[in-house]
Amino acid sequence: MTHIAVNRSRARRYIPGMTRSPTAQVWRSAELWRSAELWRYEVRHCGQVTLVLPVLSAASVAGAVLVAGPAWQDLFAGTLFPVFAAFAVAAVAGSEPAPELQTSVACPYWTTMARRLAVSGAAVTAGAVLLVVVLAVAATGHDPMWTFARAWCSAMFLGGVAAAAGARLRSVSGASTVVLAAWLGQLFVLGRLLHSPASELAVPLVAAATLVAMALRRWNTTERLAVASPGRAATS
Numbered sequence: 001m002t003h004i005a006v007n008r009s010r011a012r013r014y015i016p017g018m019t020r021s022p023t024a025q026v027w028r029s030a031e032l033w034r035s036a037e038l039w040r041y042e043v044r045h046c047g048q049v050t051l052v053l054p055v056l057s058a059a060s061v062a063g064a065v066l067v068a069g070p071a072w073q074d075l076f077a078g079t080l081f082p083v084f085a086a087f088a089v090a091a092v093a094g095s096e097p098a099p100e101l102q103t104s105v106a107c108p109y110w111t112t113m114a115r116r117l118a119v120s121g122a123a124v125t126a127g128a129v130l131l132v133v134v135l136a137v138a139a140t141g142h143d144p145m146w147t148f149a150r151a152w153c154s155a156m157f158l159g160g161v162a163a164a165a166g167a168r169l170r171s172v173s174g175a176s177t178v179v180l181a182a183w184l185g186q187l188f189v190l191g192r193l194l195h196s197p198a199s200e201l202a203v204p205l206v207a208a209a210t211l212v213a214m215a216l217r218r219w220n221t222t223e224r225l226a227v228a229s230p231g232r233a234a235t236s
Contacts, residue, residue, distance in 0.1 A: 054127030093166025
Protein backbone atom coordinates (compact mmCIF):
# COMPACT_ATOMS: atom_id res chain seq x y z
CA MET A 1 0.00 0.00 0.00
CA THR A 2 1.22 3.49 -0.83
CA HIS A 3 1.31 5.94 2.04
CA ILE A 4 1.46 9.68 1.52
CA ALA A 5 2.39 12.00 4.35
CA VAL A 6 2.15 15.78 4.21
CA ASN A 7 4.63 17.67 6.34
CA ARG A 8 5.82 21.25 6.31
CA SER A 9 9.18 20.24 7.68
CA ARG A 10 11.68 19.60 4.88
CA ALA A 11 13.35 16.84 6.89
CA ARG A 12 10.08 14.92 7.28
CA ARG A 13 8.72 14.96 3.76
CA TYR A 14 7.72 11.79 1.96
CA ILE A 15 7.46 10.76 -1.64
CA PRO A 16 4.65 8.25 -2.49
CA GLY A 17 5.94 4.71 -2.37
CA MET A 18 9.30 5.60 -0.79
CA THR A 19 10.69 5.59 2.70
CA ARG A 20 11.69 8.79 4.40
CA SER A 21 14.97 10.30 3.27
CA PRO A 22 16.60 13.71 3.68
CA THR A 23 15.10 16.21 1.29
CA ALA A 24 18.51 17.29 -0.02
CA GLN A 25 19.18 13.75 -1.21
CA VAL A 26 15.89 13.78 -3.11
CA TRP A 27 15.71 17.06 -4.97
CA ARG A 28 19.44 17.54 -5.51
CA SER A 29 19.80 14.14 -7.11
CA ALA A 30 20.36 14.16 -10.86
CA GLU A 31 17.99 11.20 -11.14
CA LEU A 32 15.10 13.54 -10.38
CA TRP A 33 15.78 15.41 -13.63
CA ARG A 34 16.38 12.23 -15.63
CA SER A 35 13.15 10.55 -14.56
CA ALA A 36 11.05 9.88 -17.67
CA GLU A 37 7.94 9.34 -15.54
CA LEU A 38 8.38 12.73 -13.91
CA TRP A 39 8.78 14.49 -17.27
CA ARG A 40 5.67 12.73 -18.60
CA TYR A 41 3.77 14.01 -15.58
CA GLU A 42 4.97 17.56 -16.21
CA VAL A 43 3.94 17.33 -19.86
CA ARG A 44 0.45 16.21 -18.82
CA HIS A 45 0.26 18.96 -16.22
CA CYS A 46 1.19 21.65 -18.75
CA GLY A 47 -1.84 20.64 -20.79
CA GLN A 48 -2.75 20.64 -24.44
CA VAL A 49 -2.81 24.44 -24.75
CA THR A 50 0.85 24.73 -23.86
CA LEU A 51 1.87 21.96 -26.24
CA VAL A 52 -0.40 22.76 -29.18
CA LEU A 53 -0.59 26.57 -29.21
CA PRO A 54 2.99 27.21 -30.43
CA VAL A 55 2.60 24.66 -33.23
CA LEU A 56 -0.77 26.07 -34.30
CA SER A 57 0.68 29.59 -34.16
CA ALA A 58 3.58 28.55 -36.38
CA ALA A 59 1.25 26.90 -38.88
CA SER A 60 -1.06 29.92 -38.94
CA VAL A 61 1.80 32.39 -39.40
CA ALA A 62 3.35 30.27 -42.15
CA GLY A 63 -0.01 30.12 -43.91
CA ALA A 64 -0.41 33.89 -43.60
CA VAL A 65 3.05 34.43 -45.10
CA LEU A 66 2.28 32.14 -48.02
CA VAL A 67 -0.97 33.98 -48.69
CA ALA A 68 0.28 37.54 -48.17
CA GLY A 69 3.61 37.04 -49.90
CA PRO A 70 7.30 36.85 -48.94
CA ALA A 71 7.44 40.58 -48.19
CA TRP A 72 5.44 39.91 -45.00
CA GLN A 73 7.63 37.07 -43.74
CA ASP A 74 9.81 39.08 -41.35
CA LEU A 75 6.81 40.92 -39.91
CA PHE A 76 4.62 37.86 -39.38
CA ALA A 77 7.33 35.44 -38.26
CA GLY A 78 9.24 37.92 -36.12
CA THR A 79 6.31 39.57 -34.36
CA LEU A 80 3.11 37.52 -34.51
CA PHE A 81 4.50 34.06 -33.78
CA PRO A 82 6.42 35.08 -30.61
CA VAL A 83 3.45 36.69 -28.87
CA PHE A 84 1.12 33.76 -29.51
CA ALA A 85 3.81 31.31 -28.45
CA ALA A 86 4.40 33.27 -25.23
CA PHE A 87 0.78 32.72 -24.24
CA ALA A 88 1.67 29.04 -23.86
CA VAL A 89 4.29 29.97 -21.27
CA ALA A 90 1.80 32.22 -19.49
CA ALA A 91 -0.60 29.28 -19.27
CA VAL A 92 2.08 27.37 -17.33
CA ALA A 93 3.53 30.15 -15.20
CA GLY A 94 0.21 31.46 -13.89
CA SER A 95 -1.83 28.28 -13.67
CA GLU A 96 -0.84 26.99 -10.22
CA PRO A 97 -3.88 27.81 -8.04
CA ALA A 98 -2.31 26.93 -4.67
CA PRO A 99 1.49 27.03 -4.75
CA GLU A 100 1.60 26.67 -0.96
CA LEU A 101 0.63 23.01 -1.41
CA GLN A 102 3.94 22.46 -3.19
CA THR A 103 5.66 22.80 0.18
CA SER A 104 4.23 19.41 1.18
CA VAL A 105 6.31 17.45 -1.35
CA ALA A 106 10.00 16.70 -1.38
CA CYS A 107 10.76 18.52 -4.63
CA PRO A 108 11.06 22.31 -4.19
CA TYR A 109 8.48 24.43 -5.97
CA TRP A 110 10.98 26.33 -8.08
CA THR A 111 12.43 23.13 -9.56
CA THR A 112 8.93 21.96 -10.44
CA MET A 113 8.25 25.22 -12.24
CA ALA A 114 11.66 25.07 -13.93
CA ARG A 115 10.70 21.72 -15.47
CA ARG A 116 7.36 23.08 -16.62
CA LEU A 117 9.05 26.10 -18.18
CA ALA A 118 11.41 23.71 -19.94
CA VAL A 119 8.44 21.81 -21.38
CA SER A 120 6.78 25.01 -22.60
CA GLY A 121 10.11 26.25 -23.97
CA ALA A 122 10.52 23.02 -25.90
CA ALA A 123 7.03 23.47 -27.37
CA VAL A 124 7.87 27.04 -28.43
CA THR A 125 11.11 25.83 -30.01
CA ALA A 126 9.24 23.10 -31.88
CA GLY A 127 6.83 25.73 -33.20
CA ALA A 128 9.70 27.93 -34.39
CA VAL A 129 11.32 24.97 -36.13
CA LEU A 130 8.04 24.09 -37.85
CA LEU A 131 7.64 27.67 -38.98
CA VAL A 132 11.07 27.89 -40.56
CA VAL A 133 10.77 24.46 -42.18
CA VAL A 134 7.50 25.42 -43.89
CA LEU A 135 8.94 28.73 -45.06
CA ALA A 136 12.11 27.04 -46.29
CA VAL A 137 10.14 24.46 -48.26
CA ALA A 138 7.99 27.24 -49.73
CA ALA A 139 11.19 28.99 -50.92
CA THR A 140 10.05 32.50 -50.02
CA GLY A 141 13.47 33.93 -50.85
CA HIS A 142 14.34 34.99 -47.28
CA ASP A 143 17.04 33.45 -45.12
CA PRO A 144 15.23 30.75 -43.08
CA MET A 145 17.90 30.63 -40.36
CA TRP A 146 17.60 34.36 -39.71
CA THR A 147 13.83 34.00 -39.58
CA PHE A 148 14.16 31.18 -37.06
CA ALA A 149 16.71 33.04 -34.90
CA ARG A 150 14.67 36.23 -34.80
CA ALA A 151 11.37 34.49 -34.10
CA TRP A 152 12.85 32.17 -31.47
CA CYS A 153 14.77 34.87 -29.59
CA SER A 154 11.72 37.12 -29.53
CA ALA A 155 9.56 34.23 -28.32
CA MET A 156 12.07 33.46 -25.55
CA PHE A 157 11.98 37.09 -24.43
CA LEU A 158 8.18 37.20 -24.27
CA GLY A 159 8.20 33.79 -22.62
CA GLY A 160 10.49 35.18 -19.93
CA VAL A 161 8.06 38.05 -19.46
CA ALA A 162 5.24 35.52 -19.11
CA ALA A 163 7.21 33.54 -16.52
CA ALA A 164 8.05 36.59 -14.40
CA ALA A 165 4.50 37.94 -14.60
CA GLY A 166 2.97 34.55 -13.82
CA ALA A 167 5.22 34.10 -10.79
CA ARG A 168 4.23 37.51 -9.46
CA LEU A 169 0.53 37.66 -10.37
CA ARG A 170 -0.40 33.96 -10.18
CA SER A 171 -2.87 34.54 -13.00
CA VAL A 172 -2.88 33.35 -16.59
CA SER A 173 -4.93 36.33 -17.75
CA GLY A 174 -2.70 38.75 -15.84
CA ALA A 175 0.46 37.21 -17.28
CA SER A 176 -1.03 37.28 -20.78
CA THR A 177 -1.87 40.97 -20.38
CA VAL A 178 1.71 41.74 -19.35
CA VAL A 179 2.94 39.75 -22.36
CA LEU A 180 0.81 41.89 -24.68
CA ALA A 181 2.19 45.07 -23.10
CA ALA A 182 5.77 43.77 -23.45
CA TRP A 183 5.09 42.78 -27.06
CA LEU A 184 3.93 46.30 -27.89
CA GLY A 185 6.97 47.74 -26.15
CA GLN A 186 9.23 45.41 -28.07
CA LEU A 187 7.53 46.27 -31.34
CA PHE A 188 7.46 50.06 -31.03
CA VAL A 189 10.32 50.85 -28.62
CA LEU A 190 12.91 48.10 -28.42
CA GLY A 191 12.77 47.42 -32.14
CA ARG A 192 13.72 51.02 -32.87
CA LEU A 193 16.69 50.92 -30.50
CA LEU A 194 18.28 47.71 -31.77
CA HIS A 195 19.84 48.31 -35.17
CA SER A 196 22.37 45.51 -35.59
CA PRO A 197 21.36 41.86 -36.19
CA ALA A 198 23.51 40.71 -33.27
CA SER A 199 21.76 43.02 -30.83
CA GLU A 200 18.35 41.90 -32.09
CA LEU A 201 19.24 38.38 -30.97
CA ALA A 202 21.46 38.93 -27.93
CA VAL A 203 19.38 41.51 -26.05
CA PRO A 204 16.14 39.46 -26.01
CA LEU A 205 18.03 36.33 -24.91
CA VAL A 206 19.79 38.11 -22.05
CA ALA A 207 16.50 39.68 -20.98
CA ALA A 208 14.78 36.29 -21.17
CA ALA A 209 17.41 34.62 -18.97
CA THR A 210 17.16 37.45 -16.44
CA LEU A 211 13.36 37.28 -16.30
CA VAL A 212 13.32 33.50 -15.90
CA ALA A 213 15.86 33.77 -13.08
CA MET A 214 13.62 36.36 -11.40
CA ALA A 215 10.62 34.04 -11.76
CA LEU A 216 12.48 31.07 -10.25
CA ARG A 217 13.67 33.24 -7.38
CA ARG A 218 10.10 34.39 -6.78
CA TRP A 219 8.84 30.80 -6.68
CA ASN A 220 11.63 29.84 -4.31
CA THR A 221 10.73 32.77 -2.06
CA THR A 222 7.07 31.71 -2.11
CA GLU A 223 8.03 28.26 -0.88
CA ARG A 224 10.29 29.55 1.89
CA LEU A 225 7.57 31.91 3.10
CA ALA A 226 5.02 29.10 3.05
CA VAL A 227 7.23 26.93 5.23
CA ALA A 228 7.98 29.77 7.64
CA SER A 229 4.57 31.45 7.70
CA PRO A 230 1.62 30.02 5.69
CA GLY A 231 -0.50 33.14 6.08
CA ARG A 232 2.22 35.42 4.79
CA ALA A 233 2.87 33.20 1.75
CA ALA A 234 -0.79 33.21 0.81
CA THR A 235 -0.77 37.00 0.53
CA SER A 236 2.71 37.52 -0.92
